[in-house]
Amino acid sequence: METAKRIGTEKEQARTPRHKKLIVLGILVLILIFVMLSLAMLELYKRDINKFVFIPTTEQTFMKTKTVSARVVQSHTDTIYVNASKGSIKEIFVKEGETVAKGQQLFSYEGSALKAELGQAEINKQLAETSVKQLEEQITSLELDLLEAESTSTPSTSNATITTDTTNLTDVVEPDNNIADQSISSLNAELNTAKADLRAAELKVEKYTLEAEKLKAELDSFIVSSNTAGVIVNLNQNVGQGFQAKENQQLAIMEIASNEPFKMEGKLTEAEKAKITPGQPITVTSNVVANKKWNGKITEVSDYPTYKEPVNKDKDSQPESIPSYSFTASLDSQKGLYPGYSTSLDVVLQSKQLLAVPETSIIRIGKSTYVFVLKKGILHKQKVETGQKSGQWVAILKGLKGEDKVGVNPSWIVHLGTLIKLN
Template sequence: MKKKTWIALGIISIVLVMISFSVYRQVLAKGPSVKTTEIKQEEISSLLMVPGTVQLQAEQIVYATPDKGELKELLVKEGQTIKKGTVLAKLQNPQLELEIEQNKIAIESANLKINQMDKKMKELKDKEKTLAEQIGKEEAKKQIAPEQEQLEMEKKLADLDLKQTSLQKNMISKRQAELEIKSTIDGVVLSAKKPDSSSEAGTMAEPIVHIGKLEGMTASGLLSEYDTLKVNSGQKVIIKSDAVQGQEWQGEIMKIAILPQQSQAGIQNGSQAVQYPVTVKISGDTKALKPGFQVIMEIETDKKSATVLPIDAVHDDGDKPYVFIVKNGKAQKQKVKTGITSGERIEILEGIGKGDQVIVNGPDNLKNGLEVTVK
């Protein structure tokens, strides 16, 4: 009885193995599953990739200015939000204070001289009246004429002294106003630091105050002569940063410089290669971006209608681009001629036609003649 049971179990095992092998061969016969697509007519544009640097749209940098005065008081701190016209710091200038006092004395002296001349001229008029009663008007005028001319000349000189000291006062007032350093923009205090002794001596130094407007930042880069012909103000730009993965910002061309900026390499090599600065306004939430970040600016150019495929469908082994199409259940390698690349799409100029089933994201072992199953 046991013998028959073992025989039955053996037969069942053999049958199961044969069935499994048959199913496995049928699966292999179908080949790997692939996803296909067809060429489509879509509007595309080529992308001009320009390296750039994030910059503040508006900023104010205040350095130590020993010629105007020494820092007396720093009135703002880092991170503070301020309005245009806010007093940032106050300076002191002992020499200017001395000049102010000297100017006050000069003005007072000039006014005293003028008052004295007015008093003498009044006395001379009284003297003329008295003489006129004694010797007549005409004779009286002749006698006091030299003295009157002298007084008039001295009065003119006193008026000129007063005018000169008043002009000096206006100039001093302007210098005095500069002792209060005010903000020229609305923004945030990026740094606020009292200068050390070396900065006051006029050497290279950090700024006392640095203010920036964090909203509406810009990105700047350089365009070649050829690229300037394809780019205009108002064109849309996509901005990406390696520092902030998975995020992008929309932008718009603000300005393309009229004059070129010649590269240092071009100057050294004696070539005439020039580049033109371009400025892009960044829109949206820019909190993740910081001034100085390196970015890539993708500028959309050359819009047109074209037949396209997903870029993952096209392969390149260094000879000529090609795709795999499905024909009679098999993958067939087909060389193609490509045009511009636009995002995740690529233009197909020659090689495949409407209705061809092009394999997208095929398996690693995909090759010419391999049997495949379309999903």
């Protein structure tokens, strides 16, 4: 036993110098690693300071928005109906999908009876015009005859007075004017009759002219033209040549989608209507068209609600209808948007100018928010109160002044109180 204890003690004494050497070596290695890390940290610190940029605070526009859903629609659609009173369809001039101009002919009605009436009115007008012409010639001839008759009936100044010596009586020889007077009276009567007939014939011309113009206007209505420029949609394939609509039947033959700029339509809740009014700017996005935005404004918000039943309603309770208010919005540009697209509208409710710093200047430690501020060349940490975010900018509500300069992209190795030299 004693021998064994002695051998163990000798071995332990032999290990002690070796252990001491290993401990010393380990300490030296740790010191070396610490020195190298310190040098590396110092180098990083110098590099970080060189990259540390300070910028003055600036004012940015921050908007409070409300997002609502809407759909792209045509500005308006003109629906054309068949008029039963105008008879059967004669011809359709357009096809579905065709672009038409305002005033372009779309289709026509038969209107054969009206054409016959118009033809008769034009014949009557021509007959009346012929009568007017004949009577004008007759009146001209009668006026010439009357002028000649009046000139021959004037007494001659060459008529002489013959006297005889035996009787001392004067015998006067006078021309007989009775026949001439009768001729003049007859011509005047005939002239007056001709003038009366002329006036009656002229009235007939006016009558048949007005009648023909009325029939032409009515016949023109048998050719239906477009009241707007647009595209033919929903052409009724069941309405064709020879189709005759029934009395009081309201049947659409086609629709014309306007070429005017598209608009947005959607529904608002009571709470949304209280915040959204006409004239407010909007920003439009669509899942169909990625990475693109459109601008516009709210144009109309209805004051009259429509109601719909709730989706999940209790059978035991009285269902309460949910009101909604329709709205429309216009676009500054519609490139890339088409009718039927679903969109999201960010409606600008409020717009303010606020002091702001880049988001990369913000440091969050726990529940507090800080920025690095440069004051008299020395780095300080300033506690701030932030507001809403807009892009890369964050609104500063408290903690900074307009003349302060804040650091951008601060690093955890930057030390407060460091003296910084700026060019």
